[in-house]
Amino acid sequence: MITRNQFPIFKKHPKLVYFDSAATSQKPQSVIDAINEFYTSTNAPVHRGVYASAEGTTSAYEGVRDQVKEFINAKHREEIIFTSGTTLSINTVVNGFAQTLSSDDRVLLTDMEHHAMIVPWQATAQWMKFAIDFAPLTSNGRLDLSAFKNLLAKKPKFVGVTYASNVLGTVNPIKEIVALAHQAGAVVLVDAAQAIAHMPVDVQELDCDFLVFSGHKMYGPNGVGVLYGKKELLEKLPPFIYGGHMIESVSREKTTYAPIPAKFEAGTPPVAEVIGLGAAISFIKGLGWDEIEKHEQALVEHALEMFRGVSDVTLLGPLDSKDRAPIFSFTVAGVHPHDGASLLDRSGIAVRAGHHCTQVLHESLSLGASMRASLAIYNTKEEIDVLGTALQGLKKKLYG
C-alpha cells in the first residue's frame, strides 16, 4: 500500500495489524516532522509577541485556519474555531445553545450518537429542563428516516447527528437530514469525528449549522479539533470557556468579548497541534480523496466478504458497502468481546472491545459490548485476512 511506509509506527512494528483507527489514527512522518520542526525552529507564543518568531508562529497558526476553511469549504475563515477536540467542540455548542431552551423545547438526537453528543445534552437538560428524543435505527443499522421525520414533527429546536457511526460504520445522508431538520425549524450540529478522515466534507453543500471533528482521528495530533459554525450563529452563541484572548476589553466592572473566532479560543492555544493538523490536511490532500475513497471502498468490500465467511460472527452495521465507513463492530458467539480482543492482541491484531462510548446504541441492540475493527488508509486486504483467520481460531483457543 502506498501510504503504510509513511507511518513510522509500522517501521517500528512491521507486523502490527492496527485496527483501532476510529479511536485514534496513526500519524504520518510529515505530521510528526511538522510538530518537531515547530518546536525546534519557531516555538513562540501565538497572537502576542511582536518579535519575528512570534509573528511567524501567529501566521503559521492562522494559516491552518485558512487550510481548514478550504478543507471543509467554509465560507469565512472566522467560522473555523480551534478547540481541543470533538468533545469540547460539542460542549461549546450545547452549552451555548441550551441557554436558549426552556421546558417546552425538545432536542432530537439519534440512537447511534457517541456519548460526546448525548451526555452534554443530558447534563444541560437537567438545568434547562428541555426534552430529548432519540431517533431509532432500522434493523440493518441505518437511521430510520421515517421515524426521524415523525420526531421532527414534534418541532425540536436542535438536531444533533453523527455523520458516520463510530460503531456501525453507517454513513448518514447528512444533506437530506439537514434539509429536513431545517424545514422543521431546527438548528443542526453534525458530528463529523468519524467522517473527516474517510470522505470529503463540504459544509456549504451540507448546509449544516455546526460541524465538529478531532485532529487525532484524521492522521493529526491529539489535543486539537475544530468547531465549524455558520458566522451568524457563532456570533450569537455565548462563549463557553473564559479567559485571556477571548476578550475585547476587561474592567473591574465587566468584560466585553472579542469577535469570533477569538471569542471561542480562550487561553494559550495548542499551537504545535494546530500546525500538526495543518500537516495532516496536507497529507490527506496529497493522497487525494479519489485515492483514499478507492482504497477504503476496496477494504470495506473485502472486509464484508471476510466477515460473511467466518462462522459465529455477527456484524452489527450495514451488510452492504454503500455509504459505509471502514468500521466494523461484531460479536462472536460464545466469545466474550473482552476475551476476543485480548486473544486477537496475542495474534498482533489491535481491535477494541467494549461499548465504544455508545451505550444507547448497544442497549438498542441488546448488547453489553462488542469488538470493533476500524480501518484507515494504511490498512491492507492482507491484514483483513489475518483478522479472518484469527477469528476462525478464537473459539478453539478459548474452549480447546
Place this chain on the structure above:
Amino acid sequence: MDERDIYREEILEQYRHPHNFGALEKPDASAFAANPICGDEITLELQVKDGSVADVAFKGTGCALSVASASLFTEWMRGQKIAALKKVTPEFVEQLFKAPVGPARLHCVHLPLGALRKALDEI
C-alpha cells in the same frame, strides 16, 4: 503460550470448568455484583460455620478472566476465616492468576471481590 500469559491453558481450564459453580442450598450470605462496562454478572453465596467459610458457590456470566477469577478466588475462600476475607485486597485477587493482568482487564478480575464485599456486609 508462556506461563506468565493470563490466557494460558491452566486459566482457560478454570473458565471452561469453573470450580464452585452453582448455588448453595442454605447460604448465610448472598450477593450480586455486575460490571456495567461489559454486562458481566456474578452471584456469590457463602455458608459460614464457626466464623469460617464452610461452603461457597457462584453463578453468573462473564468473560474468561472474570469467571476464572471467581473460580480461583472461591477455591481460596473455602475454609478461610471471615476476618481474613474482610482483609482481601484487589491485588491479592490479581496475584491468584500468577500472571500480570493488564490495566484494561482489572475490572474483570476484580468482579468477584465486589460480590464478596457485599456478601460480607450481610454476615
